[in-house]
Amino acid sequence: MITLITAAVGVLSSLSALWLSIADRRSRVRKDRLEESERACLSGRQEARDRERAETALAGAVDARLMSRSPGGAAGWLVAVANDGALAITDVLVRYSGAAMADPFDLQAGSRGKVEVTTAAAPPRLAELAVEFTDAGGRRWQRRLAGGLHLATLSAAGEYEWGPARLPVAPEPGVWAAPPIGGHGPRLRLPAALALLAVACLVVLLVRH
The missing domain is CATH 2.60.40 (Immunoglobulin-like)
Structure with missing residues (x-):
């Protein structure tokens, strides 16, 4: 009987470890994707700022x-x-x-x-x-x-339309606010339930014997 209990606890522990490993891997993948998206966004913003500065330098x-x-x-x-x-x-x-x-x-x-x-x-x-x-x-x-210094775009009617005033562009903050990544609150519910189930089985078996 003790051997059976030990085996059951071992299986549940292995399942819990496997679930934690999968959850951690998914979290890392999501984190890498979010960081890549942020880098692309920052790069796009920087390119837009550089292009605007280059355009404004001549007219300024x-x-x-x-x-x-x-x-x-x-x-x-x-x-x-x-x-x-x-x-x-x-x-x-x-x-x-x-x-x-x-x-x-x-x-x-x-x-x-x-x-x-x-x-x-x-x-x-x-x-x-x-x-x-x-x-x-x-x-x-x-x-x-x-x-105010305004750049024109040509409308469909062939008339100039003046854009917003070009002003010095302030640099973006170096730290971006982002949602928490890899939080294990919700993901620990299933492993915790498995652990509780293992403890309950062990208690029931000990009471019966």
Whole structure:
């Protein structure tokens, strides 16, 4: 009888160990898959940030300011456009309230240009002033004098649609919050039940004998 009890306990212990081994393996596989997914996500985010920085680097060197021809602006107002980058920009267009203030022109690297603003407002409202241009990579941008550098996309109707303002991108936190991996709370229920069953069988056999 003792031999039978010992054998039963041994079998249950082996089953419990086998179940724990399987649960641990599944946990490791899930953990590896999650880590691989996180690495791919981080890599994709980094590539997107690098691409955005590279795009913005060319356009970020273009500056635009409102200037008065004389103190108080009595003689009129100008928009001064400066290309401080290393490459030329083309099709530079100054707009006020959506209307072009002059024909498009090009600016070589390190050059300046000025366009007179025709408006009854004194001074012109910065929120209504914008400079559009195409960088050396063929991307169309809009520099708003009130603040903001916007990349254009071409709509199905063939019109430019301005995206959100490009700002410095803050680095992602180095530590990512993730759900617990490999927790054994629910997975220990079956092994625990087997152990309890083994103890119960042993108690019953001892009582009978």
